[in-house]
Amino acid sequence: MxxxxxxxxxxxxxxxxxxxxxxxxxxxxxxxxxxxxxxxxxxxxxxxxxPVRMTREDYRDEVRKSIESAKVAIPVFDIIDFEGSFDDEILDILREMDSIIVINKLDLIPDEKHPSEVANWVKERLAEEGVAPLDIAIVSTKNGYGINGIFKKIKHFYPEGVTALVLGVTNVGKSSIINKLVGAKRSTVSKFPGTTLKSIEVKIPYTNITLIDTPGLIPEGRFSDLVCQECNQKIIPANEISRKTYKIDKDRVILLGGMIKLVNKTEGDLKPIFSLYASKGVTFHETNLERAEEILGNTALLNPPCEKCIDEYNKNNIITETLTIETGEELVFKGLGWLSVKRGPLTVEVTYPEAGELIVRNAFIKPKR
Ligand SMILES: Nc1nc2c(ncn2[C@@H]2O[C@H](COP(=O)(O)OP(=O)(O)OP(=O)(O)O)[C@@H](O)[C@H]2O)c(=O)[nH]1
Ligand SMILES: [Mg+2]
Structure with missing residues (x-):
């Protein structure tokens, strides 16, 4: 062999x-x-x-092969980029198999959020997709929080031992979790997506539990995949994300790097209140309509994209859409960040590349009363 x-x-x-x-x-x-x-x-x-990029077909072949030998799936989601770690390919597998869901990178969210609140939110979000997991574990491989909980949950449901398929999109921390569970730095981990290339079986020492590490799928619609590798690293948060709260007049503009333009179009005297969340590597800039036109494309002021990838970025079909977001709802820019409405409704005009996906969801971080 x-x-x-x-x-x-x-x-x-x-x-x-x-x-x-x-x-x-x-x-x-x-x-x-x-x-x-x-x-x-x-x-x-x-x-x-x-870098090595897998096609969807390569991915499907590789993961489908491993499903045969596994009894339970351990899908890994990134708490900061939950929508970005959702993919039909993965959800389809979860509708067919028992699963213990792992939500990783808890260390990146502002600390006011309790893990049990996160678990409830995830459960509701998964139910909307027709997925009912056996259990959910909220963890951080960075500080070790919750890792033992994954082990206990596997033991609880499979006291005799089991083969578990660890799957998810690229960069969510599948290999990091396996290394923690196995207690050795075996699987290669890197900050760039696309590290694991083929399925790898490893046994948790002194147990009958075998874990299968799998390559990650690159999902559709992530804004972070529309920029160069350096910009990609700025968008993927390494530390706690930034949050900024706004209460702005009609026609004021907020630029999320040079990637997304948001214009407040809300009518009436009561100004909406909302917060923006994204990695510290993404600039938030508030300005007026006229000035926005002047500075868009200035990569020194607004980034990502950087000078190197802005031309490539602008080749995307750029579209404008007007959305109304209610109090307690969030507008997600898949793979980039989100806008959370504390006092709505907020009518917002969004200009963005069509290849990036927008999603409206119930608030993940609930507005404070
Ligand atoms: N902040 C934070 N970063 C994490 C955590 N877990 C993993 N990472 C980082 O996320 C990146 C990806 O980790 P990997 O374990 O290689 O992810 P993967 O899912 O195996 O990725 P692929 O093999 O590319 O599909 C690395 O930079 C890790 O250090 C975590 O709990 N918190
Ligand atoms: Mg990996």
């Missing part, structure tokens, strides 16, 4: 150093059984990244 990389799951080969899975022949045929391909070695040791 071909040897596989323990970091990303790719089949190892020593014929072609520019293809995935390369290792020099003497290492490949040496004594060591736990081998890392050259790409994983570079990611782990030098923080270098060599």
């Amino acid at each position: 071909a040897k596989k990389c323990i970091g990303c799951g790719i089949e190892l080969q020593s014929e072609n150093s520019s293809r995935n899975g390369y290792l020099p022949e003497n290492v490949l045929n040496g004594e060591n059984k736990e081998l890392l391909c050259q790409r994983c070695f570079k990611i782990k040791n030098y923080g270098q990244y060599i």
Whole structure:
């Protein structure tokens, strides 16, 4: 049987150093059984990244293969980008299989939110999609919160042991969670999407629980996938996200980087109150209509996109849509952030690339009374 990389799951080969899975022949045929391909070695040791994009078909083939051997799914969602980690492909699997849902990156949300509130919100949101999980765990692999809870939940439902399929879109922390559960840094983790390439089976030591790490799917409609890799890293939050609250006049403009233009179109004397949430790497800029036209495209003032990727970004079909968001609702910019209405209704004109998706949902962070 071909040897596989323990970091990303790719089949190892020593014929072609520019293809995935390369290792020099003497290492490949040496004594060591736990081998890392050259790409994983570079990611782990030098923080270098060599992008590999999977197609939807590649993804489907790879994950469908692993479903056969698994009894339960452990889907991983990113709490900050919940809508971005939703994908029909994944929801379809969850409608067919028992699942224990893991919501990761709790450390990124402002700390006023209690995990049980998050769990209830997630349960409701999943019910809307026809998914009823066995249980939900809210965790942070960054600070270790809740990891033991995942283990306990698996043991509770499968006391004799089980094979569990860990799945989700790219970059939600699937490999990080597996490493924590296994207690070793085996699977390669990186801040860039598309790290794991093939399914990898690992056993939690001294148990009958086997976890299958899988590659992530790149979902449709994420604003973060419309910019270059450096800008992508600015949009994916590394620390707690920023929040800014507004109470602005009609026709005032808020620019979310150079990516989205929001214009307040609410009629009447009572100004709506709303907050914007996004990574600290995204600039929020409030201005008037005229000035907005002048500064849009100024990448020094508004970013992402940066100078390098703005032309590519502007090739997207840019559209304008007017939406009304009620009190207690949120407008999500998939993969970028969201706007939460504390006192509505807010009528807002949104100008954005059609390839990015907007979603209106019930508030995730409830307005304070
Ligand atoms: N802030 C924060 N970052 C996390 C957490 N868990 C994982 N990350 C980061 O998220 C990024 C992606 O982690 P991975 O474990 O490689 O994610 P993955 O889902 O396996 O990604 P693919 O293999 O590309 O599908 C890394 O930069 C991790 O350090 C968390 O709880 N909090
Ligand atoms: Mg991974």
